[in-house]
Amino acid sequence: MPVPFVDLSAQYRSIKEQIDQALADVIDRCAFVGGETVQQFEQDFSLYCGINADGNDVELHCTSCGNGTDALYLAIRALGIGPGDEVITVAPTFIASAEAITLTGAAPVFIDVHRDTLLMDVDLIEPAITERTKAIMPVHLYGQPCDMQGINAIAARHNLKVVVDAAQAHGATFEGKRPGALSDVACFSFYPGKNLGAYGDGGAVVSGDRELIQKIKMLSNHGRLEKYTHQIEGVNSRLDGMQAAVLSVKLRYLNQWNQARRSHAARYIEALTDSDLTLATTDPRTDPVWHLFVVRSTGRDALAAKLKQQQIATGVHYPIPLHLQPAYGYVNLPAGSLPVTEQAASQVLSLPMFAELTDQQIDQVVLALQAGS
Numbered sequence: 001m002p003v004p005f006v007d008l009s010a011q012y013r014s015i016k017e018q019i020d021q022a023l024a025d026v027i028d029r030c031a032f033v034g035g036e037t038v039q040q041f042e043q044d045f046s047l048y049c050g051i052n053a054d055g056n057d058v059e060l061h062c063t064s065c066g067n068g069t070d071a072l073y074l075a076i077r078a079l080g081i082g083p084g085d086e087v088i089t090v091a092p093t094f095i096a097s098a099e100a101i102t103l104t105g106a107a108p109v110f111i112d113v114h115r116d117t118l119l120m121d122v123d124l125i126e127p128a129i130t131e132r133t134k135a136i137m138p139v140h141l142y143g144q145p146c147d148m149q150g151i152n153a154i155a156a157r158h159n160l161k162v163v164v165d166a167a168q169a170h171g172a173t174f175e176g177k178r179p180g181a182l183s184d185v186a187c188f189s190f191y192p193g194k195n196l197g198a199y200g201d202g203g204a205v206v207s208g209d210r211e212l213i214q215k216i217k218m219l220s221n222h223g224r225l226e227k228y229t230h231q232i233e234g235v236n237s238r239l240d241g242m243q244a245a246v247l248s249v250k251l252r253y254l255n256q257w258n259q260a261r262r263s264h265a266a267r268y269i270e271a272l273t274d275s276d277l278t279l280a281t282t283d284p285r286t287d288p289v290w291h292l293f294v295v296r297s298t299g300r301d302a303l304a305a306k307l308k309q310q311q312i313a314t315g316v317h318y319p320i321p322l323h324l325q326p327a328y329g330y331v332n333l334p335a336g337s338l339p340v341t342e343q344a345a346s347q348v349l350s351l352p353m354f355a356e357l358t359d360q361q362i363d364q365v366v367l368a369l370q371a372g373s
């Protein structure tokens with residue numbers, strides 16, 4: 001039986017009636033852009049992000065936008081970061097993380113990741129700080145939260161902002177807190193394949209700073225909060241009513257789906273611990289949401305080909321780190337500059353991972369891996 005990498009239609013089938021009803025309702029009301037549906041989702045999502053495992057919930061605010069790239073861009077711009085400034089980030093990520101920085105006119109500064117987690121290596125942040133540095137952008141890659149304690153301590157010492165790229169980490173926690181509660185701002189993507197995915201593009205910014213969120217809301221809607229008055233020049237980056245309606249329905253299932261991903265990850269880990277594959281180490285202070293389940297193998301390409309022969313789909317996130325992408329030739333970080341990042345890029349293999357994955361499918365993947373590695 002083929003094992004897909006993700007199965008969005010299985011998820012749709014499980015909540016079809018509610019989704020169809022929510023979409024029909026938006027169409028009935030012709031509430032296509034802005035309005036109540038979008039506001040309701042923003043409120044629901046800010047409450048969701050503010051929930052703390054120990055019951056001490058945090059008051060957060062949310063504004064939605066057109067996609068995750070814009071969420072990052074608008075957040076950085078609203079923090080007053082722009083030409084001449086630097087933002088420290090990592091290279092094993094989707095290009096959007098760095099694009100958002102350059103879109104504001106600032107420059108990305110790539111540092112290496114930690115060998116065990118493939119997340120920002122906190123020990124490398126301070127050596128990268130210059131008088132131009134304005135912010136740190138950790139990426140919660142694969143749904144695993146970065147070391148927010150270490151990052152926040154450095155940010156506080158150097159008066160830097162922390163902008164979290166949480167595009168892959170809806171609901172993940174660090175010391176019980178979700179993204180948005182532990183940084184100046186956290187930015188989310190609702191691209192369809194994400195843990196919380198729309199039926200098109202979507203994004204959001206979450207922060208405890210109400211004024212910052214208002215500024216981002218204004219920037220995302222042509223610089224206005226009222227119809228005819230434009231305080232500043234902004235852009236058009238809005239979540240539409242249909243996407244907000246879908247997201248509000250799906251948000252109700254996010255914990256359940258993340259829990260399913262956690263149990264799939266546990267099954268993979270148990271089966272693969274003694275194999276030749278390297279598994280990611282999870283920081284015990286975190287509860288990841290396994291957007292991707294990634295193993296490392298020195299024979300990655302051959303292994304992926306063997307799985308493909310058995311109709312098991314895999315992915316590589318990401319085969320070319322950003323500093324080696326043609327688009328970032330100008331940053332002048334030749335091959336060898338970020339050794340952990342570069343080695344990981346040649347070894348990482350993402351296995352099928354989605355809430356509706358069955359135990360039989362996981363066992364099938366494991367058997368194929370054991371035969372192939």
Ligand SMILES: Cc1ncc(COP(=O)(O)O)c(C=O)c1O
Pocket residue numbers: 067068069070093094096097139165167168188189190191201202203
């Ligand atoms: C780590 C990361 N950052 C940013 C983005 C950008 O999000 P979007 O595709 O919604 O613009 C994505 C998703 O594609 C991502 O995975």
